[in-house]
Amino acid sequence: MLKSKLLLALAGVWFSGAATAATWNIVYPRPMSELDDRTRYPVELLTLALEHTGVNFKLTASDRIMLQGKAISQLESNREINVLWSMTDNQREEELLPIRIPIFKGLIGLRLPLVKIGSRANFTNINNLQALLNFRPISGSDWPDTKILQANGFDVVMAEDYDQLFYSLQQERGDFLPRSVVEIWYEFELHVDQQPLSIDSNVGLYYPTATYFFVNRKNVVLAKLIESGLEKIIANGKFDELFMFEHKAMLENAGLEQRTILHLDNPILPAQTPLSRKELWHPVPE
Structure with a gap:
């Protein structure tokens, strides 16, 4: 039932194809370089979470490079991108809709x-x-x-x-x-x-702080979709598995x-x- 509702919801997310085979086109800010390793883990985590929702999706970077300030402005205006990740504060949570699961487990x-x-x-x-x-x-x-x-x-x-x-x-x-x-x-x-x-x-x-995935405040459906995927990979251990694969060596070096x-x-x-x-x-x- 939840999956059906998510697939049929049209608010704030671009689709292609018929509703029964809808594809969620999810766009995040393009980094300054395709070799920017800081981008790899959030994209891998978001991909893993979306794969556990069962919906069809296409996750891509925006057409142009977008620094954080510009990305926040564009997401707030519902332009070019429909998801980003950023450190939270009260102002950011007023401007955007947070998925309150710290993707770096607080290590930011x-x-x-x-x-x-x-x-x-x-x-x-x-x-x-x-x-x-x-x-x-x-x-x-x-x-x-x-x-x-x-x-x-x-x-x-x-x-x-x-x-x-x-x-x-x-x-x-x-x-x-x-x-x-x-x-x-x-x-x-x-x-x-x-x-x-x-x-x-x-x-x-x-x-104490957190980096979250954020979406436009009106895009509640996408927020619920991402949240449900993240909760599933927390429950089955895949979140921690990916987190430690990416960060174990960094923590040891520290x-x-x-x-x-x-x-x-x-x-x-x-x-x-x-x-x-x-x-x-x-x-x-x-």
Whole structure:
């Protein structure tokens, strides 16, 4: 019955063919490069979830490259794309409709410092937040992370776009880039040939947050479809299997047990965040 209703629903999703053999054409923002490894896991996870719904679907990238700010604007206007993934906050959940299952199991909020070799950023003896506040993090001007860092007392150097993050680090406008444990290894490899970079091995930051799949607020049917697929792969273990396949090596490389993990408050964490569902979150050292 649920499958039949989903197939016949026309709100907010493009179809091809007759209703009885409808295909959901689901479009996500095209990344800056087809080799962008940060895109692979969310697309694989979404594909796996949709496969478990039993519907016919076609999952493709948008025709043009779309950075996060533009993607959010287009999705809110119901143009070009009908799904994206992004870190949540109250404003984002007002603009878009979240599927409240954290696709990175909360690890988007576990941040390691990416630093320029030879700069003043030496975190060897840092063991409390007050000491780390002497260093300036670099963050995107429209990112929820920036608000969190500022709320915890950091003097944040803001970058207007993704590439400017690394340029600001190279120019030492800020002292470090706090990048998530599920992103930093790719970014290090991508930029280390352009400037002398290092991933600090002593300190980590953690704040509770989630990256969700989002759809247009009127597209309740698509949200329910994605949610049902995600719940099915959580129940049968396929979610955790894919998550660990993609991230086990990253977590091992991070050496979390040997780090001082500084826990930050997140004043912009929406009240509906499913923190009580322990199976949705990866444990983080205290």
